[in-house]
Amino acid sequence: MSKRMEQVVWVPDPNEGFVLATIVDLGMDEVTVQPVGASKARLNLPLDRIYTADPHFDDKDVDDNCSLMHLNEATLLNNVKIRYSKDKIYTYVANILISVNPYIEIKNLYSTDVMTKYKGKSLGVLPPHIFAIADKSFRDMKVLKQSQSVIVSGESGAGKTESTKHLLRYLCYQWGSSNGPTADQKILDANPVLEAFGNAKTTRNNNSSRFGKFMEVHFDNSCCVVGGYISHYLLEKSRVCIQSSEERNYHVFYLLCAGAPPDIRSKLTLANPDDFNYLRKGCTQYFTNSQTTKNLENNQKSQLQNKQGGLKDPMLDDVKGFSTMDEALSRLGLSNKERCDIYTIVAAVLHLGNIEFEENIESTKGGCKVTEQTEHSLSIVANLLSVNVDELRQALITKVMMTNRGGLKGTVIMVPLKQYEANNARDALAKATYGKLFDHIVHRINTSIPSKASSYYIGVLDIAGFEYFTVNSFEQFCINYCNEKLQQFFNERILKEEQMLYEREGLAVKKIEFVDNQDCIDLIESKNGGIFNLLDEESKLPKQSSEHFTTEVHKRWQGHFRLALARASKLKAHREIRDDEGFMVRHFAGAVCYQTAQFIDKNNDALHANLEGLVQESNNPFLQSLFASSTLGANKGKLNFISVGSKFKSQLAELMEKLRSTGTNFVRCIKPNDKMVDHLIDGGSILSQLQCSGMTSVLELMQQGFPSRAPFQQLYDMYKQRLPPKLAQLDSRIFSKALFRAVGVNEGDYKFGVSKVFFRPGKFAEFDAIMHSDPENLKEMIEKVQKYLTTLHWKQSQWCALCVVKLKNKILYRRENLITIQKNVRMHLSKVKHRPRYMGIKKINSLKTILKEMETLAGQIKTDNALCISNAQELRSEFDSAIKKIRNNENIKAAEINDVYNSLVKAANTQMDSLRKKADAERSAEAERQRLAKLQMEMERVKAAKNKEEQAKLEDEEIKKQ
Ligand SMILES: Nc1ncnc2c1ncn2[C@@H]1O[C@H](COP(=O)(O)OP(=O)(O)OP(=O)(O)O)[C@@H](O)[C@H]1O
Numbered sequence: 001m002s003k004r005m006e007q008v009v010w011v012p013d014p015n016e017g018f019v020l021a022t023i024v025d026l027g028m029d030e031v032t033v034q035p036v037g038a039s040k041a042r043l044n045l046p047l048d049r050i051y052t053a054d055p056h057f058d059d060k061d062v063d064d065n066c067s068l069m070h071l072n073e074a075t076l077l078n079n080v081k082i083r084y085s086k087d088k089i090y091t092y093v094a095n096i097l098i099s100v101n102p103y104i105e106i107k108n109l110y111s112t113d114v115m116t117k118y119k120g121k122s123l124g125v126l127p128p129h130i131f132a133i134a135d136k137s138f139r140d141m142k143v144l145k146q147s148q149s150v151i152v153s154g155e156s157g158a159g160k161t162e163s164t165k166h167l168l169r170y171l172c173y174q175w176g177s178s179n180g181p182t183a184d185q186k187i188l189d190a191n192p193v194l195e196a197f198g199n200a201k202t203t204r205n206n207n208s209s210r211f212g213k214f215m216e217v218h219f220d221n222s223c224c225v226v227g228g229y230i231s232h233y234l235l236e237k238s239r240v241c242i243q244s245s246e247e248r249n250y251h252v253f254y255l256l257c258a259g260a261p262p263d264i265r266s267k268l269t270l271a272n273p274d275d276f277n278y279l280r281k282g283c284t285q286y287f288t289n290s291q292t293t294k295n296l297e298n299n300q301k302s303q304l305q306n307k308q309g310g311l312k313d314p315m316l317d318d319v320k321g322f323s324t325m326d327e328a329l330s331r332l333g334l335s336n337k338e339r340c341d342i343y344t345i346v347a348a349v350l351h352l353g354n355i356e357f358e359e360n361i362e363s364t365k366g367g368c369k370v371t372e373q374t375e376h377s378l379s380i381v382a383n384l385l386s387v388n389v390d391e392l393r394q395a396l397i398t399k400v401m402m403t404n405r406g407g408l409k410g411t412v413i414m415v416p417l418k419q420y421e422a423n424n425a426r427d428a429l430a431k432a433t434y435g436k437l438f439d440h441i442v443h444r445i446n447t448s449i450p451s452k453a454s455s456y457y458i459g460v461l462d463i464a465g466f467e468y469f470t471v472n473s474f475e476q477f478c479i480n481y482c483n484e485k486l487q488q489f490f491n492e493r494i495l496k497e498e499q500m501l502y503e504r505e506g507l508a509v510k511k512i513e514f515v516d517n518q519d520c521i522d523l524i525e526s527k528n529g530g531i532f533n534l535l536d537e538e539s540k541l542p543k544q545s546s547e548h549f550t551t552e553v554h555k556r557w558q559g560h561f562r563l564a565l566a567r568a569s570k571l572k573a574h575r576e577i578r579d580d581e582g583f584m585v586r587h588f589a590g591a592v593c594y595q596t597a598q599f600i601d602k603n604n605d606a607l608h609a610n611l612e613g614l615v616q617e618s619n620n621p622f623l624q625s626l627f628a629s630s631t632l633g634a635n636k637g638k639l640n641f642i643s644v645g646s647k648f649k650s651q652l653a654e655l656m657e658k659l660r661s662t663g664t665n666f667v668r669c670i671k672p673n674d675k676m677v678d679h680l681i682d683g684g685s686i687l688s689q690l691q692c693s694g695m696t697s698v699l700e701l702m703q704q705g706f707p708s709r710a711p712f713q714q715l716y717d718m719y720k721q722r723l724p725p726k727l728a729q730l731d732s733r734i735f736s737k738a739l740f741r742a743v744g745v746n747e748g749d750y751k752f753g754v755s756k757v758f759f760r761p762g763k764f765a766e767f768d769a770i771m772h773s774d775p776e777n778l779k780e781m782i783e784k785v786q787k788y789l790t791t792l793h794w795k796q797s798q799w800c801a802l803c804v805v806k807l808k809n810k811i812l813y814r815r816e817n818l819i820t821i822q823k824n825v826r827m828h829l830s831k832v833k834h835r836p837r838y839m840g841i842k843k844i845n846s847l848k849t850i851l852k853e854m855e856t857l858a859g860q861i862k863t864d865n866a867l868c869i870s871n872a873q874e875l876r877s878e879f880d881s882a883i884k885k886i887r888n889n890e891n892i893k894a895a896e897i898n899d900v901y902n903s904l905v906k907a908a909n910t911q912m913d914s915l916r917k918k919a920d921a922e923r924s925a926e927a928e929r930q931r932l933a934k935l936q937m938e939m940e941r942v943k944a945a946k947n948k949e950e951q952a953k954l955e956d957e958e959i960k961k962q
Pocket residue numbers: 101102103104105106154155156157158159160161162163205206207208209210315464669
């Protein structure tokens with residue numbers, strides 16, 4: 001190791017993220033370091049908080065952080081910083097693109113020439129760029145025949161929307177149609193419209209999108225743009241009524257005041273932002289430039305505008321912005337009437353905010369009334385919304401309620417509202433109306449983009465990244481929940497890709513495991529007592545309270561690793577939150593304390609029944625249509641309301657399903673500083689953004705495998721000058737192998753893939769250190785390389801000879817076995833072919849036993865003995881000739897053989913039967929003959945006995961006579 005490498009390390013620094021330091025002392029668990037820079041004191045740090053610095057840490061940068069020798073959060077941050085200072089805003093970590101907002105137009109970064117250059121180029125061929133990601137998505141879609149998505153995330157002002165626009169522009173430029181109001185033109189036109197209605201100036205971004213969106217570009221079979229679709233999430237409705245002093249309401253309000261033609265302004269009774277409650281509490285200046293400022297009439301300017309002039313942003317101008325938005329709406333196919341209807345609703349929302357209430361001393365029930373000074377605004381609103389002014393007044397100051405009295409159906413009663421309740425009702429109407437208008441605009445854009453049957457799409461998700469502020473409310477809770485889900489997906493995908501790369505490169509690397517954040521997701525979304533679920537349950541109670549809800553959350557999840565009391569926080573401000581005022585969630589990117597005071601209100605954007613009834617029955621068909629499909633409202637009953645949380649939950653589930661079915665690319669946007677200026681870098685903030693975007697946890701995952709990698713060519717280029725020309729002439733792969741063997745790096749520390757060498761964490765640096773070691777060492781190493789090459793060549797020749805011998809043996813072995821194989825195959829084939837004949841002959845031969853029996857029988861038969869014998873012989877010859885016939889005819893069919901056999905069986909049986917009959921007859925005749933002979937003998941015996949008796953009798957008589 002070189003001296004420099006041994007000593008210089010990165011140590012954490014709250015402002016810069018990491019600073020360089022030198023090691024002073026190495027203890028058992030701790031290291032003493034001296035930060036570089038005169039005034040900094042020595043530090044004692046645990047070993048795992050310091051990171052080895054890459055050589056050339058001060059000037060050299062790499063396109064892909066994986067080419068760094070040490071890949072860790074410190075080197076990643078340093079590389080990003082160095083590149084940013086050179087106006088290289090893009091960097092890869094493997095296939096993930098990190099994009100740092102330049103806050104300045106970088107010359108020729110997005111020109112059509114650059115777009116042309118990136119077309120069809122694999123990732124890594126050209127410097128990192130958002131166009132490279134767009135092109136990769138397109139190529140993946142085309143080759144894999146699978147829809148793709150690009151997930152663009154980052155904190156507010158990090159450049160997500162700009163990146164999304166560049167992505168869409170690239171896709172539409174390369175594969176859109178160039179003539180007419182086609183899908184691609186409309187997709188691009190959607191942006192100024194969405195920005196006018198959904199973006200606002202915040203302290204963190206002059207053009208901050210206050211909603212999330214997923215924009216799909218659809219392609220047909222021949223991969224041309226044929227359509228598009230936009231889904232939107234979580235519009236920040238509270239902004240319609242209130243903004244902090246340096247922030248503004250949605251751009252469209254200012255566009256109308258500053259840029260709308262005089263006739264529209266006068267019809268809508270619009271003047272300047274100071275005239276409206278919903279604008280004047282925030283910043284009342286317009287975005288203008290030196291030219292457009294002149295176009296503003298005095299009555300259009302707020303006091304602040306008059307005093308301080310306009311706000312400046314190279315991309316924003318409220319005076320010009322109106323016509324940009326109006327023309328885009330018109331190109332999207334919205335008629336004059338439709339556009340006019342939209343502006344009318346926007347103006348109505350503004351005037352609605354001007355209606356004020358005061359206590360009604362005449363009311364016995366503590367009700368309120370519209371102040372006399374704002375009656376005029378009430379009439380303007382009634383006029384713009386086409387509702388009856390008295391009905392509007394009534395709907396704002398009373399609430400319809402059902403009582404149990406009056407039988408089963410109950411009785412409807414009008415309950416007067418207190419002043420603060422009427423204010424809330426008014427604001428709820430303004431928010432609901434603006435929210436519905438925004439939904440309608442997105443829907444209208446979707447219907448206007450041609451929707452020819454598409455085959456695949458590339459979707460770009462532009463959604464806020466992980467957020468944590470001093471006060472975190474329901475909005476942060478929803479966005480952080482969304483980021484938990486996206487992080488889980490990110491881990492799954494990145495790991496999969498890493499694993500796929502290892503497979504592609506032929507490395508046998510065991511599966512990498514990672515800590516799943518499913519438990520955190522369950523804590524939030526579980527149907528069984530998840531935080532959203534408990535919030536909905538609370539909203540259904542007759543008497544809701546945020547304290548009760550918070551207590552329930554703690555009770556249900558007591559002891560769960562992801563949930564804690566706010567007082568467990570490291571921040572003092574959070575430790576002051578009472579147990580029933582908030583909770584702390586340990587997210588993947590860090591712990592966040594949420595204050596629950598407004599959770600219930602923000603989760604429920606239902607209108608009072610009478611307000612909803614009023615707008616639904618308005619004479620303005622456009623307003624009516626906005627509320628036509630409403631599922632909100634007290635008339636649906638508290639138990640049935642669709643909460644903001646549950647709606648977001650199901651939208652997110654749908655989105656995740658979509659993302660899981662597509663191929664994915666990730667873009668992590670980084671905001672370099674909070675001042676929104678170019679060439680200023682806040683290292684601490686960048687580091688925390690890298691941590692929140694999951695980048696550092698990806699690095700941890702990669703540490704389990706082979707995080708650093710270098711293509712053979714890169715290694716070759718890095719070291720060829722250090723080696724003699726003879727070695728430098730080698731092919732880059734052999735060259736790399738030779739170096740590794742010669743250097744003697746431990747074999748477990750690196751792996752050779754098909755196109756790259758992969759290093760275990762930190763091993764690339766070790767290798768590099770050896771390569772840059774002192775000349776003596778180098779000389780020795782070159783000798784080793786030469787020796788290795790000689791050995792390699794000798795081994796290669798030996799291997800060649802061995803291979804030839806092996807090949808010869810193999811050929812002989814194969815030849816020998818080929819004959820056996822052929823024999824067996826032939827035997828099998830002929831068996832298959834001749835089996836019926838063989839079986840036929842076998843069967844006929846077995847029949848011959850009958851033949852033998854027959855011949856024996858025929859020999860025994862006396863009648864026609866000769867004939868019988870000759871018949872049997874004749875049958876035998878029939879058998880023989882049948883066998884001959886089968887044997888000699890190769891083509892004889894199985895059926896024919898069967899017939900022959902059956903006829904032989906039949907003939908044999910017939911002959912046998914007749915012989916048996918004859919034998920039986922002969923046997924019976926013989927038995928009869930024997931019986932008769934026996935009878936004859938008996939008769940003769942009896943006759944002889946009789947004769948003998950008579951003789952004896954005669955002799956007796958003679959004697960007697962004598
Ligand atoms: N590539 C870029 N080149 C030049 N300026 C940029 C670029 N990206 C962003 N900016 C500047 O940064 C501002 C903020 O960017 P953008 O609106 O895209 O941020 P964002 O991440 O979408 O923020 P939010 O979440 O608040 O909507 C832009 O208005 C623009 O001035």
